[in-house]
Amino acid sequence: MATIIIHSNTLNFEQSKTLERKFGKLTAINNHFRVETENQPERSVLNELSQTLELDINVLPDNFDSKKVKxxxxxxxxxxxSIECVDEIADFINVKPQVSAITEAAMRGELNFEESLTERVALLKGLDTSALQHVYDERLTLNPGAETWIEGLKEQDIKFALVSGGFTFFTQRLQDRLGIDFTRANTLEKAEHKLTGKVVGDIVGAQAKADFLIELCQQMEILMSQTIAVGDGANDLMMMKEAGLSVAYHAKPAVQEQADTAINYRGLDAILDFVV
Ligand SMILES: [Mg+2]
Incomplete structure (x- = not known):
């Protein structure tokens, strides 16, 4: 048996006909459709269907129970x-093209994340720290469905953790604004209102993200199978492999290939379809 999730609350004639012909009768549940099939469909078949119908279509892994997520x-x-904070900070010291080229390559998995961050942060040396507040106030926007997603999780008593290879300046503000339970990120070192071009302590990279998830599971006394990890870049893959379900959100190709599921059309609120 396999559970297929179609992340949409409305389907046009062509979409519903094509899906029913392929999988059988669809059932509407809250904001999406589900169908149970005898056989696990091939990932490539789902991907092709997803692109043809312009819908997010995913299949739940066998060992994942959507009712047990914590x-x-x-x-x-x-x-x-919607932004890469480090790229936007770099704009205030006129090194955005250099920094965002490194960010792109790191997110595609072509560079070691920790080294790439050291290199990018070094380029920010001497910048007035007020730039961070400017980025937060003027450039940082939530991706579509972010608030609905986090509210929906709270209603079901599911905890939310934000982990970032970016900076605590932003994770802390988002934690207060959205009522996020746990956060971990890198701290930019400052001296006399200027960035020193270094981060304080060890870098939160790919392994540290996975470690944070494991640590939270131990702290909450839950199983790894009761977790969902969401990311878009190569430095999210270690954490995503540990989780009960991994979601590639409008992600780089390498991340989509390795994740259990992918969201490419809908906003973040579509992730709530996995916890019904
Ligand atoms: Mg990312």
Whole structure:
């Protein structure tokens, strides 16, 4: 048996006909449709169907029970929010093209994340720290459905953790604004209102993200299978592999290939379809 999830609350004639012909009768549940099938459909078949119908279509992994989820962990940059904070900070010291080229390559998995962050942060040396507040106030926007997603999880008593290879300046503000349960990120070192070009302590990279998830599971006394991890970049993959369900959110190709599920059309609120 396999559970297929179609992340949409309305289907046009062509969409519903095509899906029913392929999988059988669809059932409407809250904001989406589900169908139980005898055989696990091929991932490539779902991907093709998804692109043809312009719908997010996913299949739940066998060992994942959507009713038992207790924790969702999410990446920040380009997942919860629409920007890469480090690229925007770099704009205030006129090194955005250099920094965003490194960010892109790191997110595609072509560079070691920790080294790439050290390199990018070094380029910010000497910048007035007021730039961080400017980025937060003027450039940081939540991705579509972010608030509905987090509210929906709270209603079901599911905890939410925000983990980022970006910076605590932003995770802390988002934590207060959205009522997020747990956060972890890198702290930019400052001296006399200027960035020093270094981060304080160890870098939160791919392994640290996975470790944070494991640590939270131990703290909450829950199983890894009761978690969902969401991300878009290569540095999210270790954390995503540990979770009960991984979601590639408008993600890089390498991340989509390795994740259990992908959201490419809908906003973040579609992730609530996994916890019904
Ligand atoms: Mg990201």
């Amino acid at each position: 924790l969702v962990i999410s990446d920040m940059d380009s997942t919860l929010i």
